Amino acid sequence: MNISERISKRVQGIPRSGIRDFFELVQGRDDVISLGVGEPDFCAPWHIREAAIYSLEKGETSYTSNLGLMNLRKSIAGYVEKHFHTQYDPAREILVTVGVSEALDIAFRALLNPGDEVIYHEPCYVSYNPSIYLAYGQAVAIQTKVEDNFSLRAADVEAAITPKSRVLMLNFPTNPTGAIQPADEMEKIAALCVKHDLIVITDEIYSELLYDRAEHTSILAFPGIRERTILMHGFSKAFAMTGFRLGYACAPPELTEAMMKIHQYAMLCAPMTSQVAAIEALENGAPEVERMRKAYERRRNILLSRMDAMGLPCFKPGGAFYAFPDIREFGLTSKQFAMQLLEEEDVAAVPGDAFGKAGEGFLRCCYATDETQLSTALDRIADFVGRLRSR
Amino acid sequence: MTFMDPLLEILHKNAKYTASQLAEMLADDEAAVAARVAAWEEDGTILGYQAILNSEKAGNEGVIAFIEVKLTPERGGGFDRLAQRISKFDQVTDCYLLSGSYDLLVTVEGSTLRDTARFVSEKLSTLEGVISTATHFQLKTYKQNGLMMHSEASEKRLPVAP
Numbered sequence: 001m002n003i004s005e006r007i008s009k010r011v012q013g014i015p016r017s018g019i020r021d022f023f024e025l026v027q028g029r030d031d032v033i034s035l036g037v038g039e040p041d042f043c044a045p046w047h048i049r050e051a052a053i054y055s056l057e058k059g060e061t062s063y064t065s066n067l068g069l070m071n072l073r074k075s076i077a078g079y080v081e082k083h084f085h086t087q088y089d090p091a092r093e094i095l096v097t098v099g100v101s102e103a104l105d106i107a108f109r110a111l112l113n114p115g116d117e118v119i120y121h122e123p124c125y126v127s128y129n130p131s132i133y134l135a136y137g138q139a140v141a142i143q144t145k146v147e148d149n150f151s152l153r154a155a156d157v158e159a160a161i162t163p164k165s166r167v168l169m170l171n172f173p174t175n176p177t178g179a180i181q182p183a184d185e186m187e188k189i190a191a192l193c194v195k196h197d198l199i200v201i202t203d204e205i206y207s208e209l210l211y212d213r214a215e216h217t218s219i220l221a222f223p224g225i226r227e228r229t230i231l232m233h234g235f236s237k238a239f240a241m242t243g244f245r246l247g248y249a250c251a252p253p254e255l256t257e258a259m260m261k262i263h264q265y266a267m268l269c270a271p272m273t274s275q276v277a278a279i280e281a282l283e284n285g286a287p288e289v290e291r292m293r294k295a296y297e298r299r300r301n302i303l304l305s306r307m308d309a310m311g312l313p314c315f316k317p318g319g320a321f322y323a324f325p326d327i328r329e330f331g332l333t334s335k336q337f338a339m340q341l342l343e344e345e346d347v348a349a350v351p352g353d354a355f356g357k358a359g360e361g362f363l364r365c366c367y368a369t370d371e372t373q374l375s376t377a378l379d380r381i382a383d384f385v386g387r388l389r390s391r
Numbered sequence: 392m393t394f395m396d397p398l399l400e401i402l403h404k405n406a407k408y409t410a411s412q413l414a415e416m417l418a419d420d421e422a423a424v425a426a427r428v429a430a431w432e433e434d435g436t437i438l439g440y441q442a443i444l445n446s447e448k449a450g451n452e453g454v455i456a457f458i459e460v461k462l463t464p465e466r467g468g469g470f471d472r473l474a475q476r477i478s479k480f481d482q483v484t485d486c487y488l489l490s491g492s493y494d495l496l497v498t499v500e501g502s503t504l505r506d507t508a509r510f511v512s513e514k515l516s517t518l519e520g521v522i523s524t525a526t527h528f529q530l531k532t533y534k535q536n537g538l539m540m541h542s543e544a545s546e547k548r549l550p551v552a553p
């Protein structure tokens with residue numbers, strides 16, 4: 001029996017993630033400074049960890065409601081109302097998931113019939129395209145451009161809409177570019193969603209991490225959007241809780257119930273310890289979030305100033321903790337550039353094409369690393385760039 | 392601690408940054424940053440810069456005591472005059488006026504136990520206005536100035552992640 005042939009055609013059709021290839025290369029090397037991670041370098045704040053420990057001490061080790069602990073859903077409702085100015089009913093409109101990744105997966109599976117089109121913007125998080133494909137949807141990528149600061153133009157959305165369009169998927173601030181979306185363009189996109197009856201899935205996991213005193217504009221702010229939207233958020237980024245694997249989806253009851261049908265069989269519920277920790281994060285975590293946000297902003301400034309000094313064009317990211325410098329002048333592919341940088345200077349950054357076609361010619365540098373390491377990494381990149389130019 | 396000024400906030404965490412590094416972090420001008428720091432040093436907003444030491448590793452054999460002091464407040468000046476007077480002793484490293492069952496919390500550093508005991512019995516207790524003292528000797532430091540004395544090794548992050 002040829003085992004490989006027994007893998008489903010659909011799974012065979014998914015290419016390996018570019019990130020995993022690169023990960024294996026990096027793993028074999030010592031002394032690498034990594035700008036390749038997509039997570040905070042901070043540990044989850046102690047008061048949150050302590051809440052998790054206390055919960056274990058009390059013996060809270062059971063299943064929870066499929067939707068998640070009621071107290072957590074109430075806390076989420078309060079938090080979302082404060083930050084997104086939108087109200088959700090904790091009893092029927094909030095589903096606690098194992099990270100935003102699970103929320104995405106079950107949302108696509110709940111919404112798509114074979115061939116239904118999902119419009120999304122690239123460069124983007126690596127799971128969007130495969131999650132759509134695994135749900136038998138058709139992924140329709142809009143290529144955002146550095147000239148537009150990697151924001152999404154309403155005209156491009158309109159051009160991508162066909163009679164088969166069912167969902168618009170948004171992610172601002174964006175992984176891997178750090179782009180934020182201007183409110184005026186978002187308003188036009190919102191109007192298009194209403195006009196063409198699209199469901200909106202908006203992954204706003206980075207919404208707390210904004211710089212230059214910018215304020216987050218969710219598409220939820222515009223009329224006619226709440227009733228057609230699944231808001232996705234989680235604890236990994238702002239609260240530095242990646243390993244807790246906890247996210248949530250807020251949506252009208254029909255959509256929540258549809259996602260819940262899949263979630264209850266696939267996952268049953270999110271881990272209870274993580275849920276208890278998440279309540280503590282939402283109720284008392286704001287000062288720590290702000291402390292970390294300020295640290296990221298300082299590091300972003302260091303990175304931008306160095307990139308500027310070495311003459312490497314890099315648009316100013318307004319959010320998240322990524323910069324996406326333009327390396328097209330060197331005539332190398334993103335992959336070649338990243339590999340050579342790793343081999344010659346022991347700095348790991350992810351090739352931009354891992355995040356979609358539009359990422360070719362760019363490099364994702366995560367600045368969620370301490371100032372000293374970041375500074376050394378940037379010195380090494382400057383040396384490397386200098387050498388490339390003199391070759 | 393939180394400060395309104397981001398520059399002070401950074402310096403309070405780590406005073407070793409150069410003006411150029413500070414300027415880079417704050418996307419500000421180096422000369423302007425240096426001038427602001429100089430002004431704070433001048434007006435006493437910044438009182439000094441010190442390394443925070445792990446006493447054990449640094450080989451400090453001295454003794455540290457925390458002393459609760461009860462005082463009789465004075466008409467007009469309250470506790471200030473006496474607190475200032477106590478603070479001026481070289482052995483006193485910190486002195487705070489507190490609410491609660493005693494008035495001053497005084498931290499004293501001496502080279503030996505006897506040294507410290509002598510300071511308390513001969514200098515501190517004998518001051519006019521000091522009603523009573525209670526001395527607590529420090530046995531071990533776990534955290535100081537926001538820093539853990541012994542940090543636990545933590546699991547390293549993956550070098551590449553989505």
